Amino acid sequence: MSSFNPRNKIATRTRLTEVRYEIRGELARRARELEGQGRSLIKLNIGNPGAFGFRAPEHLQQAIAGRIARTDPYTHQQGLPEAREAIAAFHKARGTPNASPERVFVGNGVSELIDISLRALLNPGEEVLVPSPDYPLWSAATILNDGRPVYYKCDRDNGFLPDPEQIESLVSSRTRAIVLINPNNPTGANYPREILERIVAIAQRYRLLLLVDEIYDHILYDGNTFQPVAPLAGDLPCLSFGGLSKVHRACGWRVGWAVLSGDPLASGDFHHAMDLLGALRLCANVPGQFAIEQALHGADTITPLCEPGGRLYETRKALIEACEASPHLSLVAPAGALYGFPQVVGDAARGFDDHEFALQMLEEEDVLIVPGTSFNVPYRNHFRVTLLPEAPVLREVFARIDRVLSRRADAPSRSAVA
Ligand SMILES: Cc1ncc(COP(=O)(O)O)c(C=O)c1O
Incomplete structure (x- = not known):
């Protein structure tokens, strides 16, 4: 048995308890564990172009x-x-x-x-x-x-x-x-x-x-x-x-x-x-x-990616179409940057908890997204995905998201169960 005295534990800066960076936090750690077990994940948590096959010009x-x-x-x-x-x-x-x-x-x-x-x-x-x-x-x-x-x-x-x-x-x-x-x-x-x-x-x-x-x-x-x-x-x-x-x-x-x-x-x-x-x-x-x-x-290499036919444009289009087609999602179409921030609506939003949902997407659907509360908002019904994967990958992700949200929408409400 260890003779370690807990009083000797190194104390850290108190205000760190107020700080969070969930984009690389608990869910990302769990994702690494799952990958270690051989699971293949679609990770949409970080706006990191190089991780999605982009190269610097x-x-x-x-x-x-x-x-x-x-x-x-x-x-x-x-x-x-x-x-x-x-x-x-x-x-x-x-x-x-x-x-x-x-x-x-x-x-x-x-x-x-x-x-x-x-x-x-x-x-x-x-x-x-x-x-x-x-x-x-x-x-x-x-x-x-x-x-x-x-x-x-x-x-x-x-x-x-x-x-x-x-x-x-x-x-x-x-x-x-x-x-x-x-x-x-x-x-x-x-x-x-x-x-x-x-x-x-x-x-x-x-x-x-x-x-x-x-x-x-x-x-x-x-x-x-x-x-x-x-x-x-x-x-x-x-x-x-x-x-x-x-x-x-x-x-x-x-x-x-x-x-x-x-x-x-x-x-x-x-x-x-x-x-x-x-x-x-x-x-x-x-x-x-x-x-x-x-x-x-030097040459402008970003504009072609954001125009029709460009990779970011096409993935953003897939995001908008997926949210429009879903009865469970509502999206303010992004005008710029590399992310979508959809809201969960309707029956699927009953008792919704963005963190629990993100964990469910990871454990059951092999998809890593970021809960909206990671961005310091008081509501719990949003999540963020990056637009960096190819459009078909994003379409697949939203098919899985819809599957989970449909199950949630169809589940008896907590009050009905009670
Ligand atoms: C709004 C915003 N500011 C700053 C950064 C950090 O960028 P850098 O890689 O230059 O540190 C990011 C990275 O995602 C960002 O989204």
Whole structure:
């Protein structure tokens, strides 16, 4: 028997109990166990293009391969100078005010920069306005940097768009920033200019920093167009995030960037804080940074995937058709990004619990999906799938989903049983 004294157990940071990242959590662990037992699963939990047979564009691969001898040293903490030039030029061309290489921060993915930016900004107890549903790293990083996420609703009845009036009603003396995720993960909503202008006006009124996660900026369907926030923000400090993971299908290279715009006098200390935190981790991975110039100024490889005949377009079409054909599902068709976020409706929704459903899909149907509550929503009747598999795979997944939901709909209700 072990002589281990439980009092000697290593205690961990208390606030970690408030943090979740279920996209890679308990269900994903169970999926690995099942795979270990020889089960073949369809895993739709992560927006990871490389895991679905996509490759990063050839000219990006070549850009790294041709410069591999230059990737050994650390580079500047804010990123490789030529990569920052390319990012600043890309932002200038789309109207970002005062974008310059000195105001670009390259990180190990947008993920690292989300954490660094909130660490640079927040004092204990300060609040960040975060969308609900959110991409859960925004909540987690706020909490782990001693802040408090305050959620503004993006209601499905409103096409999952933010409501500026509600956002304003949540501003308090402790509010420091507004997070916008556009195009949105998990809902696929693409925010119109008019709503963004109203949110910028709120940030202006209360001197809040705009933190704008635009990692899906060029993944749009059906003629939807993308409106970047920074050009609307003018002199107001705004940090815009982008990267190679999604638009350029290179998640594993871990390349993201954040561009600070607006009046440098208003954001000088914040700039220094970001620079210092960047310096403490020395620099981001260097090899992938050599692909940035080609990614932003070379051939466009994402638009053809989003147009009729393109792989993402066809899978999204399969998703929309499957939800339309199902009596149990209702979908706000995604305008952009890589996900569908259907709602379970009708008899199947009686006593529905998204986590229990996701576990059932895994155990009985070999499909891994993400429960809606993973995205910090108070309701339990949604789930998320990624649009990355081929259309026939998604059709098969929805046939299985329908099978399970039909069984649930046909089961006697709990009250009838009682
Ligand atoms: C909205 C959003 N922001 C940031 C990230 C993280 O991206 P990266 O791979 O650049 O860290 C993701 C990844 O799924 C995302 O969906």
